[in-house]
Amino acid sequence: MKILVLNCGSSSIKYQLIQVKSKSETKLMAKGQIERIGLTDSVLTHKPADKPKLAFVQSVPDHSVGINIILSTLTDANHGVIESLNEIAAAGHRVAHGGEYFKDSAIVTPLVKQQIENCFELAPLHNPANLKGILSIEKLLPTIPQVAVFDTSFHQTMPMETYLYAIPYKYYEEFRIRRYGFHGTSHKFVAQKACDMLGLEFEKSKIITCHIGNGASVTAIKDGKSFDTSMGFTPVDGLMMGTRCGAIDSGVVLYIMDKEGLTTQKANDLINKQSGLLGISGVSSDMRDVKGAAANGNEKAQLALRMFIARLKRFIGSYMAELEGADAIVFTGGIGENEDFIRKGACEGLEFMGVDFDNQANDGMREDAVISKPNSRVKVVVACTDEELVIAQDTFRLLRKRPE
Ligand SMILES: Nc1ncnc2c1ncn2[C@@H]1O[C@H](COP(=O)(O)OP(=O)(O)O)[C@@H](O)[C@H]1O
Ligand SMILES: CC(=O)OP(=O)(O)O
Ligand SMILES: [Mg+2]
Numbered sequence: 001m002k003i004l005v006l007n008c009g010s011s012s013i014k015y016q017l018i019q020v021k022s023k024s025e026t027k028l029m030a031k032g033q034i035e036r037i038g039l040t041d042s043v044l045t046h047k048p049a050d051k052p053k054l055a056f057v058q059s060v061p062d063h064s065v066g067i068n069i070i071l072s073t074l075t076d077a078n079h080g081v082i083e084s085l086n087e088i089a090a091a092g093h094r095v096a097h098g099g100e101y102f103k104d105s106a107i108v109t110p111l112v113k114q115q116i117e118n119c120f121e122l123a124p125l126h127n128p129a130n131l132k133g134i135l136s137i138e139k140l141l142p143t144i145p146q147v148a149v150f151d152t153s154f155h156q157t158m159p160m161e162t163y164l165y166a167i168p169y170k171y172y173e174e175f176r177i178r179r180y181g182f183h184g185t186s187h188k189f190v191a192q193k194a195c196d197m198l199g200l201e202f203e204k205s206k207i208i209t210c211h212i213g214n215g216a217s218v219t220a221i222k223d224g225k226s227f228d229t230s231m232g233f234t235p236v237d238g239l240m241m242g243t244r245c246g247a248i249d250s251g252v253v254l255y256i257m258d259k260e261g262l263t264t265q266k267a268n269d270l271i272n273k274q275s276g277l278l279g280i281s282g283v284s285s286d287m288r289d290v291k292g293a294a295a296n297g298n299e300k301a302q303l304a305l306r307m308f309i310a311r312l313k314r315f316i317g318s319y320m321a322e323l324e325g326a327d328a329i330v331f332t333g334g335i336g337e338n339e340d341f342i343r344k345g346a347c348e349g350l351e352f353m354g355v356d357f358d359n360q361a362n363d364g365m366r367e368d369a370v371i372s373k374p375n376s377r378v379k380v381v382v383a384c385t386d387e388e389l390v391i392a393q394d395t396f397r398l399l400r401k402r403p404e
Contacts, residue, residue, distance in 0.1 A: 002029070002087050003395050004074075005388040006067070007094040008133035010125045011037050013066050017074055017081060017088070018392040026392060029081045030074060034066045042066070046073050048081050063129060064136040071140060091137045091146045092395035094185070094387060096126030096235065098150030100176055105153065105394040107402065108134055108146040116148065122180070122234055125272060145402070147395040154184030157225040162322075165233075179237075181229035183211040183333075185390045187219040188226075190332040190383040197368060198328060198379050206323040208316055211385065212342065213333035214242040214285065218312070220319035220326075228322055230315050236271050240304075240311045242285035245275035247311075280304035287335050287342075309345035316346055320353050326378050329355065332385040338366050347372075347380055354378040 001021075007014040016031040032046035042060035047053040060066045074080050074088075082088070093108075097119040106112050113131065120127050134146055155163075163179040164172060171177040187209045194209075195202040203224040210218050216239040219229040230238025230247075240246045248271070257267050278285040281304040283293045293301035320326055331343050340362050347357040354377030362371040365382050372380035 001089045001396060001399075002082065003392045004088050004091045004137075005093075005391045005395070006091060006133045006137070007388065007391075008063055008129040010129050011035065013037065013063060013070065013133065014388070015070050016388040016392070018389065020392050020396040023393055023397065026389060028389075031388070032070070032073070034060055034069065036060075037063060037066050044069060044073065046079060048079055051079060054079055063132040064139065067133065067136040068140060085141060088141060088144060090144050090395050090399055091134075091141070092391040093130060093133050093137075093146065093148050094151070094391055095130040095148045096151045096182060097123035097180065098148075098152045099180065100156070100178075102148075102150045102153050103156040105147055105149040105391075105398055107398055108148055112148060123182075124234075124268070126235070145399055147391075147398050149185060149391045149394050151182040151184050152180045154188045155179075155181030155219070155226040155229050158228060162228040177233055179229070179232040181217070181219065181226065182231045182235045183215065183217050183219075184226065184229075185387045186211045186332060186385040187217075187221065187229070189387070189390050190330050190385050191219075191221050191224075193368070193383045194328050194330045194379075194381040197370065197381060197383065200327055205328070206326045207328050207330060208319045208323070208326050209330045209332065210312065210316070210336055210346070211333045212239070212312070212331065212336035212339075215244070216241045216312075216333065216335070218315040218319060220323050222323055228319060239315060240280075240308050241276045242287075243273045243276045243278045245271045245279065277304050277308065280307060287339060291339070291341075305341075309342060312342070312346040313350075316350070317353070320378075325354070328379040328381055330381045330383050332383050337382060337384050340365060343371065343380070343382070350378075355380060 002019050005016045012035045014033040017029040019027040019029055028049050030048045034042055034044045036042045037060050040059045041057050043057050045055045074082055095116055099119045101115040116131050191207040191209050192202050195205055207221040215235055217229055217231040220227045236244045238246050253267055277290050281290045281301040283290055283301050290301050290304055294305050335342055344362055347355055356373040356376035358371050358373045368384055369382050
């Protein structure tokens with residue numbers, strides 16, 4: 001079964017075409033992404049599994065046009081990987097927010113689409129784009145089944161004491177205001193992978209997973225279940241990120257709104273789009289740029305990096321206490337997989353908690369590896385994530401058990 005996986009962001013679409021024969025037998029046929037959707041110089045990169053990567057620049061005004069371009073690229077005579085769109089048997093979509101509706105992935109139905117829409121306000125950067133992806137496929141490939149895989153599903157096991165906010169209880173009852181958590185597909189995947197690497201049983205282990213990309217979150221996993229996670233009601237909570245502020249005294253936001261007469265929309269932009277690495281460094285939201293500026297002596301960039309690391313360490317420490325110890329700390333995501341200095345900064349000095357970090361093993365590491373010393377009580381691991389693979393596997397699992 002050839003499955004098209006789409007991860008539609010607000011200004012980008014990541015895609016993979018994956019052939020799934022069984023849960024464990026999968027083959028990547030092509031992957032790529034379109035960035036800068038909505039602008040005239042959108043960039044498409046496309047990498048067939050066994051051919052070199054290509055890049056094109058063209059105008060991509062919206063997601064529907066973007067998906068159309070992806071579909072014609074996949075069937076292109078030169079760099080395509082399938083002869084006809086009829087070969088695509090199903091589509092799997094990443095959906096960021098599933099609210100309390102979804103404890104598992106779901107086959108897309110009118111009700112599922114409505115529920116994704118009901119969560120628009122809770123993930124304004126993500127859910128509208130995710131639904132656009134589903135609707136575009138419905139239009140372009142009307143006969144294929146679609147599956148939605150939610151970032152929030154894995155976190156639905158959190159106990160009430162970790163997911164409730166200490167505001168009047170009626171807000172949970174009336175508006176379902178609570179911590180939901182995100183990146184669940186990735187947290188679960190890398191925790192399982194790390195357990196396989198270490199010879200641990202996932203269902204009997206305590207794991208702290210750090211998914212550090214443009215969006216970033218840490219999860220405390222106990223006996224195979226999410227027990228606590230740093231993102232909250234929306235993906236703005238927890239760690240400092242590319243453009244998001246992470247955990248903040250809510251009083252600060254109210255104060256700035258008052259002082260500057262900001263609307264809710266403007267305040268939302270402030271904490272979601274103008275803060276984090278970008279807000280402190282003034283340079284960029286991209287870790288590579290901030291690191292470069294810091295190396296060139298930019299003091300704000302250096303401060304941004306220190307803050308980024310300090311917050312990550314704070315969450316690791318608090319989850320270590322919540323879990324009453326951990327078997328492993330796992331790093332993943334664009335930054336977690338590629339930036340050794342962030343991993344080092346977050347793990348250094350934690351010998352008192354049983355973390356004996358191996359600087360040599362960590363230096364320059366960009367692939368799956370153990371980066372703690374052999375007798376470290378708490379193992380530290382780099383485990384590369386693959387959200388698209390999990391989405392393809394879930395799509396296959398749900399469609400296979402569907403009544404004909
Ligand atoms: N070699 C690398 N490849 C990709 N991203 C990298 C690399 N090294 C560092 N990064 C950083 O990872 C971040 C993007 O992570 P990613 O997981 O792709 O984000 P997202 O999926 O949330 O858009 C950026 O801050 C980028 O600078
Ligand atoms: C939910 C979230 O933060 O996703 P991303 O990392 O893709 O922005
Ligand atoms: Mg991501």
